[in-house]
Amino acid sequence: WLGLYGASETEIALANGAAFTLVQDTRYPWDGSISLTCKDVKENRPFTLQVRVPGWVESGSIRLNGREQKLTAADADRYQAVQIDNPAGDVVDLQFDMPVRLTAAHPLVEEAAGQAAVERGPLVYCIESTDAAVTTIDDLYLLSDAAYEPIPYQIAGREVIALKSEAAILNRTGHDPRRLYQTLRADGFSTVPIRLIPYFAWDNRGFGEMRIWLPVIYRFNSH
DSSP states (O other): BBOOOOSSEEEEEOOOOEEEEEEEETOOOOOOOOEOOOOOOEEEEOOOEEEOOTTOOOEEEETTTEEEEEEEEGTTTTEEEEEOTTTOOOOOOOEOOOOEEEEETTOGGGGGGOOOOOOOOOEEEEEEGGGGSSSSSGGGEEEEOOOOEEEEEEEEEEEEEEEEEEEEEEESSSSSOOSOOOOOOEEEEEEEEEEEEEEGGGSSSSOOOOOOOOOEOOOOOOO
């Protein structure tokens, strides 16, 4: 049963006598392609490999020696059985597609009402002050139809995959951030480029704000 993914090698010995080292070749969690092979096969006996399809998967595939099984959202959050007849030669290729998605919280999470978090694959993303040219990221709104471009980015000497996009910013007028209450005055929205980074990597680029949950603007047509 294979529940966690990451570049690795694991020595396996099964009750039927099969013994081998399972190799994962992958850039996961940055990429959803995972190749599974066996090396140092001591006993070349067949076995069933149960691979977990993460709950966020909506499309992808499982290939065994080139034979493909398509994956849909109905296959997510469960295990798929792959019969390995020849551990010394069989190759299993997993493909979990990773489009960026907006995630909503349960209605009882009141602090996140009307807001969404940006996710890609297994990773949650966030935005910090350095990622947008705004006075405060509290005035940022996600756009429901915005495109997100995965880009390489360095944080504290480590390369991660950031997301390049745009968001809406509320154009306040006469706002005094020191006052407890005041009349809201604004003349609409404009757009601003933003960058989101994996949540685990935040607080490595100086002092500032950080947000995961942001309000969302939905653009409606006239029909």
